[in-house]
Amino acid sequence: MRMSRLFLRTLRDDPSDAEVDSHRLLVRAGYIRKVAAGIYSWLPLGHRVLRRVEQIVREEMDAAGAQELLLPIIQPLELWQRTGRDKAYGPLMFKLTDRKETGFALAPTAEEVITATVAGEYGSYRDLPVNLYQFGWKYRDELRPRFGLLRSREFLMKDAYSFDADIEGLKVSYKQMYDAYHRVFERCGLSFRPVEAQAGEIGGDVNHEFMAVAAVGEDDFVWCRNCDYAANVEAAVRAAPAPTAVGDGPQPDAMAPEHTPDLPGIKGVAEFLSVEPGQMLKCIAFDVDGEMGLALVPGDREVNPYALNRALAGRKVRLWDDADFDAHPDVPKGYIGPHFPGATVRVADPVVAVYTGDGWVTGANTVDHHVRHALFGRDFEVDSFADLVTVVTGDPCPRCGAPLSVDRGIEVGHTFQLGTKYSVALGAEYTDEKGAQHPMVMGCYGIGVSRVVAAVVEEHHDDSGLTWPAALAPFAVHLLSLPGKGEAAPEVRAAADRLYDELRAAGVEVLYDDRDQSPGVKFADADLLGMPTQLVLGAKGLARGVVERKDRGSGERDEVALDAVVGVISGS
RNA sequence: CGGGGAGUGGCGCAGUGGUAGCGCACCUGCUUUGGGGGCAGGCGGUCGGGGGUUCAAAUCCCCCCUCCCCGACCA
Incomplete structure (x- = not known):
């Protein structure tokens, strides 16, 4: 291509609205232009990069046995109502109506359409498995689009959907996609990790997010540099310390109240009483099926709400907010101790039972007072122990014990084992060898193609501009x-x-x-x-x-x- | 949606009541030619939109729209 003819204008100044390097450089170098918030035009150079990423993904999908097709962007709202996801997505969906007032939505994803499509064509165990994928523009009316291509309202996604007869088949299909994703992101030149993610409302047992390591990433994730452990912060756990029995060592003095006026925060109390925050016991109030519970963790740690939910599996758990405290003026916010009589459920991090020699500094259940020497087994009991804290850098890896790292990442892909939610709702069933009907077992697999472009730029640039990996460069x-x-x-x-x-x-x-x-x-x-x-x-x-x-x-x-x-x- | 900020030529910006400007880009000419050169001349703007105050509004007041940042949210 002769530059004298190329549709390109580079800018000498950074665009004033670009916050991150990928956005700034892609605009300055004339690869993209903003049309509206979170909506971009891909100019010739940018378009070539987008197509390169697309082609890499296509090759790996084809090699993994998936078949490319193309689904509509405009989807009937009725289809979304059948799975209830019109409500789940709510205002995140761009909606429109035709001249007959029939409702439609711009595709935020395509589980409904693909499931209905497969249901209409296939109905035998002989047909399965099948894996179908497309490259399609996706639309989500984000509350706050930002960071250029990293969180946009219109974006190019590769979405694949697998249909199997049973869970065992799904696991095979899932593994094929999981392996293909590794090859895709390696070819794109990204530093990435697949992380185990919290299973969302979609359900399914296994769920991975592929995170490109980047300081501007919007998600924290935990990973071990020594072994292959990696997980979303919500799902991450650490190797828990072994509790030691009460009575190992001399008993501290009885609990001693201290006047700590106007010091509801851990930090202030610790300074005031000359102890480390880690010597304090934090008692976080939560609601469990209408009862009041306490989550007990060291003062220098945070309660992971997801871990608390796992610890009380089967019950509805919700951390107290200001409204709850307002509704219970008898509960001394900021001065709750583990022995607070109003609590009926107590869950503690295993560290709480570790013998410290001097007990814990914690709330005295009275405003403006704390106590010293609170000892597990003597001054308070708990109902159960669970790994409750949000993992931080330096915690031991649950698999190998090496120090964990917490880093920021850009979610460039995800893989879900969906199960039968959509096949049941939309009638994607098959007949087995004996003539019995079963819902197909589904998986879904997404790659944010346009987001990959931005993620690659975040990793491959310098002060002068872009430094494309050979596989993605518009020209060699x-x-x-x-x-x-x-x-x-x-x-x-x-x-x-x-x-x-x-x-x-x-x-x-x-x-x-x-x-x-x-x-x-x-x-x-x-x-x-x-x-x-x-x-x-x-x-x-x-x-x-x-x-x-x-x-x-x-x-x-x-x-x-x-x-x-x-x-x-x-x-x- | 809550909080903060900003809309002036394609891009970056100045202009706080009195004739709309600068740099870059673009066009013309001359000059220069190994890291965004110099000189001269030029094109291009209903100052986000509407209403109001005033002899006079980019500037002051009201309403709306758009965009950016923080937060909440986010398969």
Whole structure:
């Protein structure tokens, strides 16, 4: 492509509304333009990158045995009502009506359509398994679109759906997708981890989010650098310390009340009483089926609500908020102790039972008072122990014991074992060998194709601009001609034209800067646009029969003989 | 939706009641040519929209819209 003809305008200044590097650079380099909040146009260079990611995903999906199809973006609302998800999504869906007032939605995802489609075609165990996928624009009216392509209202998603006869089949289909995802993100040049995620309302046993490690990511996730353990913060656990029995060692003094005026916070009390926050016992009130419960954790830790829910499986658990405290003026917020008489359920982190020699500093159940020397087994009891705390960096890995890390990540893909929720609701059933009817067992698998582009930029850029991995670059080579105005100018121009033609004839995709611009402009644009290899042909080089080559990523330069460069670049 | 901020030419910005400006980009000419050169000339803006105050509004008042940030939310 000749740059003189390319639809491109680079910006010298950063766009004022871009907060993150991927957004800033993709706009500045002329890859995308904003049309509305969270809605972008993909200009020619950006479009080529998007198509590259798409093609990588397509190849891996096909290799994994999935079949590509294309589902509609406009979907009848009636279909969503049959699964109840019109309400679950609510205002997140873009809705519209046709001239007959029939309701439609712009696809936020496609479980309903694909399940209805399969239900209409297949009905025998002989048909299964089948895995279908598409690349489709998805629409979600996010409360707050932000970070450019990272959280947009319109985005390109690869969504795949597997249909199996039973759970065992689903697990096979799931593994194929899981492995394919690894290959996709490796080929895209991302540093990523699949993390075990909290099973959401969709249900299903296994659920992975593929997180690209990035400081601007919106999700925290926990992972072990020593083994393969990785998990969403909500689902993450740590190796729990073993409780030691009461009475190991000398008993501390009896509980001693201390006056701690106007100090409802852990930090203030710890300073006031000259103890570490970790020596304090935090008692968090929650509601469980209308009863009051207490979650007991060390003062320097946070209660993980999801872990609390797991600990009380089967019961409805909700942490108290301000309204609950307002409704119970007898409960001394900020001064609750583990022995608070109003609580009927007590769940403690295992650390609470560990003998500390001096007991815990905790609330005295009276406003403005705390106590010292609260001892588990003597001064208070609990109903059960559970791993309740939110994991932090340095906690021991539950599998190998090595220190865990908590990092930010961008969710570039997810895989779900769905089960039969959609097949039951939409009648996707099959007849088995004996003539009995069963709902198909489904999985769904998404990759945010446009989000991958942004995630790759977050990982592959520098101060000067983009530094594309070869697999995603719009062009493999950026050829710059520097003819100058000297006598050699026509020769340089002709030699660059010839090189451009020869490279293309050899199958190399090349962006050719044939513009009548100063060298500085061409260099700056080449670095900004970020093709992996730059070839510079100027008068001096031509006189010596060489082209200068620069590797954009490393910045390394060398010279290649003009008559050898096509072979070197094309690898032939 | 709550809180904060901003809408002035394609991009970045200045302009607090009195003739709409600057840099970049774009066009013309000259000059320069290995890291966003210089000189000269030029095109381009109902100052987000509507209403109001005033002799006079980008500027003050009211309403609305859009965009950005923090939060809540998020398969």
